[in-house]
Amino acid sequence: MDRREIAALLAFIGRLDPRTSRADQGEARDQIAQWHELLGDVPTATPHGWDVYAAARQHIRLSPYPIRPSDIARPWESYRRDRLSRHTDPTPFADPDDQAAWMAELAVARREVAAGTAQPAPAPAISSGRDGIDPALEARLKAIGSCIPPAARAALAPFRRSRAAREEALAQGQPHALSVRCEWCLAQPGEPCRRRRIGPDGGPRGTVPRSTPHPGRVELANGQHDVRPRHTTPA
Ligand SMILES: [Zn+2]
Structure with a gap:
């Protein structure tokens, strides 16, 4: 004034x-x-x-x-x-290697916000979750059932054998060992069984995924699959 x-x-x-x-x-x-x-x-x-x-x-x-x-x-x-x-410094337009110009732009923005001539720039936040999804995309996603298109999935199959086997079993309505937890190696549902690697000194050196599940896990999955229809059919 x-x-x-x-x-x-x-x-x-x-x-x-x-x-x-x-x-x-x-x-x-x-x-x-x-x-x-x-x-x-x-x-x-x-x-x-x-x-x-x-x-x-x-x-x-x-x-x-x-x-x-x-x-x-x-x-x-x-x-x-x-x-x-309430102001979060937005990224300046200046060249980041030009420190003087970079700092000057930040300072000018802060002064304008403090003086009330510019609105504070809020921190970027997630404004919407799945509500904001395009309906056409939603329908497509439902039809395919996955973010990975079928062609890409087929191309990837040789590189993730256990997952491909599980998906095939699921598609055919058969039980698959990976749908249950392995009681032997404690692999979670969806994760392949793992075996220990032994180092030259005889000590464990981490684990590697097995291409086939542990036999106990297969039995467990088969058992659960047999049980399930009995629960669903009315007595
Ligand atoms: Zn296992």
Whole structure:
């Protein structure tokens, strides 16, 4: 606010709270000089929510004490703090190797946000989950049953034999060992059985996937498969 704006603000305050108005010309000039010294960097209003007249009015409305410059400066500082706390520096357009330009662009953006001339840039967040999925894509996904197209799946089969075997078994309605947990090597459903690798010193050296499941797991899967229809058929 410049001197003229300060004078207008003091006139407005004087109308709402006559205690603050100065009848004497010299006193009024001193008051304007004092307020200008303290509030010269506070704008009258910003496009995003700050209004010095609203702040003054609010103080006079709520406080029994005559308004002082700090009663304007404090809400202004908290307005700035609030905006900066909601601001996440967006990636500058400047060349990242030009550090001076990069920092300058970040600083300018922060100053604009603090001064209320630009809106804070919020942290990027996931705005929607599967709700936002394209209906056409959803139908296609349902028909295929997987994000991997059938052709790509067939091409991958030689490289993931156990998974291909399981998928084939499932497609034919047969049980497959991988649909249950292996009690022997503790492989989770969907994961292939693993065998231990033994190092030259006879100690274990990690595990590698087996191309065939452990026999106990096959039996377990077959057993569960036999049991299932009995549960589903009404007695
Ligand atoms: Zn196993």
